[in-house]
Amino acid sequence: MGKGELTRQAILERAVALASANGLEGLTIGKLATTLGLSKSGLFAHFQSKEALEVQVLEAAAARFVDIVVKPALAAPRGEPRLRRLLELWLGWSRSQWIPGGCVFLSAAFELRERPGPARDRLVALQADWLDTLATCVRTGITNGDFRPDTDAEQVAHEFHSATLGYHHAARLLRDPLAEVRLQQSFENIVTRIRSQPGREASRPHPSLGEPAH
Amino acid sequence: MGKGELTRQAILERAVALASANGLEGLTIGKLATTLGLSKSGLFAHFQSKEALEVQVLEAAAARFVDIVVKPALAAPRGEPRLRRLLELWLGWSRSQWIPGGCVFLSAAFELRERPGPARDRLVALQADWLDTLATCVRTGITNGDFRPDTDAEQVAHEFHSATLGYHHAARLLRDPLAEVRLQQSFENIVTRIRSQPGREASRPHPSLGEPAH
Numbered sequence: 450m451g452k453g454e455l456t457r458q459a460i461l462e463r464a465v466a467l468a469s470a471n472g473l474e475g476l477t478i479g480k481l482a483t484t485l486g487l488s489k490s491g492l493f494a495h496f497q498s499k500e501a502l503e504v505q506v507l508e509a510a511a512a513r514f515v516d517i518v519v520k521p522a523l524a525a526p527r528g529e530p531r532l533r534r535l536l537e538l539w540l541g542w543s544r545s546q547w548i549p550g551g552c553v554f555l556s557a558a559f560e561l562r563e564r565p566g567p568a569r570d571r572l573v574a575l576q577a578d579w580l581d582t583l584a585t586c587v588r589t590g591i592t593n594g595d596f597r598p599d600t601d602a603e604q605v606a607h608e609f610h611s612a613t614l615g616y617h618h619a620a621r622l623l624r625d626p627l628a629e630v631r632l633q634q635s636f637e638n639i640v641t642r643i644r645s646q647p648g649r650e651a652s653r654p655h656p657s658l659g660e661p662a663h
Numbered sequence: 664m665g666k667g668e669l670t671r672q673a674i675l676e677r678a679v680a681l682a683s684a685n686g687l688e689g690l691t692i693g694k695l696a697t698t699l700g701l702s703k704s705g706l707f708a709h710f711q712s713k714e715a716l717e718v719q720v721l722e723a724a725a726a727r728f729v730d731i732v733v734k735p736a737l738a739a740p741r742g743e744p745r746l747r748r749l750l751e752l753w754l755g756w757s758r759s760q761w762i763p764g765g766c767v768f769l770s771a772a773f774e775l776r777e778r779p780g781p782a783r784d785r786l787v788a789l790q791a792d793w794l795d796t797l798a799t800c801v802r803t804g805i806t807n808g809d810f811r812p813d814t815d816a817e818q819v820a821h822e823f824h825s826a827t828l829g830y831h832h833a834a835r836l837l838r839d840p841l842a843e844v845r846l847q848q849s850f851e852n853i854v855t856r857i858r859s860q861p862g863r864e865a866s867r868p869h870p871s872l873g874e875p876a877h
Contacts (some may be wrong), residue, residue, distance in 0.1 A: 459727055470777050474688060526837055552779050559773035563764050573837055605822040607845045608852070611829025618828060621776040622785055631821045638822070642852060 457495050460485060461509040462547070464502065468510075470550035472560050473568065481643050494495075503568035503619045511575050519582055526644050528595030532586050536636050539613055540629070544619075551621045554579075554613060580606045589641075599642045609637055609638055674699060675723040676761070678716065682724075684764035686774050687782065713867045717782035718748050724767045727787050732756050733796055742809030743854055746800050750850050753827055754843070755836075768793075769828060793818045799816050801857070814857045822853050837864075 455610060468476045478499060482489040496502040518538040525534035543552045550556060561569040583606035590596040612635040617627035641647070648651055677699055682690045696703040708714040732752040739748035746785060757766045760851060768790065775783040797820035804810040825850040833842035855861070 472688075472774070474686075513691055552711055558687070558832055559770055559838045569836075576832075576837060596701055599785075601848075603841075604845060604848050607829055607833065608826075610832070612822075612824045614828035614832060615825025618772055618790075618824070619821065622772045622783075623790060634815075634818050635825065638856060640705060642856065656735060 451545050453495075453622060457550070458509070460492070460495060461505055464506045465510045465513075465643065466502075466547060466549055469548035469556065473506065473557050474560050476506065478502060484634065485506070502566055506553075507557065507571050507575060508570060510548070511578075513547065514554075514579075524549070524584075526584070527586075528590030528593045532583075532590060532640065533636070535586060536609070536632075540616075543613070547563065551617055551650040555617050573576055580610060583609050590643075593660075594645055596643045597645045604652050605639060605643060609636070612636060612639070667709075672723070674701075674706070675719055676711060678720045679724045679727075679767055680761060680763055682717075682720050683762035683767040683770065687720065687771050688774050690716065690720065692716060718785050720767075720783050721771065721782060721789060724762070725792075727761065728768075728793075731759070736800075739749060740799075742807045743858070744805030745851070746797075746804060746854065749797065749800060750823070750846075754830075754846070757831065758825070763833055766827070769831050794824060797823050804857075808859055810857045811859045819853060819857060821835055823850070826850060826853070 460481070464481055466483065467484065476499075479489055479497060481502070482492045485492075496505060497539065506604065518541075522531055522534045522538055525531040540605060540620060542548070557568075557572050558576065561572055580603070584602040586606045587596060587602040587605045591598055591602065592599055612632055615635065616628055616632040617624040619631060625631070673800060674695070678690060678695055681695065681698065690713075691707045692710060693703055693717070694705045695701075699706075732749065732755075736745055736748045736752055739745040753856045756762075768786065771782075771786050772790065775786055794817070798816040799818040801814060805812055805814050805816065826846055829849065830842055830846040831841040835846060839845070865867060
């Protein structure tokens, strides 16, 4: 990476944090320049337009998401342990200092739902990728015998994702101290339903998912 | 109602629609005045500030929500039929022409999560009311024997709500043609789990929840 590319990465890191807290809508090149103490014209040289900046913010966040959620989960055994690991890692992601306002994709999802354009298109593709990752994980769990053969992998992926949306809402808006407990229980209810050997994991204590919700 | 109050109601109706499509953030008194062909000073006389406007938009939406979702559901028998009716009515609400961008509370939830103030406080209270309504409905279902005595009513309310968040995301952002099917299935999975007589309703076809997602 050249110096320009390093600068661009550092700027994007800050931009993702701002977008997490204030939304993509609130992320202007002018505001980003003020926050970073850089010139607006310098930032324009990197990003050309607000729209290009938004797409690059989503790309930067997605690259980080793959690094800290998707790739490490592959170290867990296929099937239920990997699905469980994906939840733990997602929770870590949603609380990371890198995104102080919580999952930047979920925030962007609400902002962009009625706003056609390249940022919306990119976000839809990224969310579809994430749902595919979850469904694939469920499918390997069917293949290896963890989950029932009649499990609807896409439905499970959708419910997993709905549970993370519910967590985001409970933790961020309602400041519900039980947000994490609710998420864990939602997950247990899903896996209990689809497990091929009922009760196999029922006596195992739930692994801690980390720090309390805040 | 005097003429002033009628005017205020009519303005708020339009403001809720705008907030549904563009968010509370995008709802300024100036923009509302332009949309309605009214003077900005006239609107200021009604609402004083953007913040007061936001709170009144939430109140107006909540009053409508009670009228078209909460009250009509009370006509359904207590327990599972009422919980099912709440889902049908919620879906009707989320698609009503009155809120062209979908459930205004869910959109506001994402906008206001990091923005302290009266609008956020009001939204949190309204969302807590809705979760209470759902939990109460589950509790009456435990009392009347529809649901298992060990059912965690608050957890079920949370999962119901997560399912509507997942629907909103799938229908509005992803434009997923299966969004409604996924919501129905999420609901069936919840009630199947908590039903006191397993399989009692299993052979009953799912009632149609109305028009396809859009």
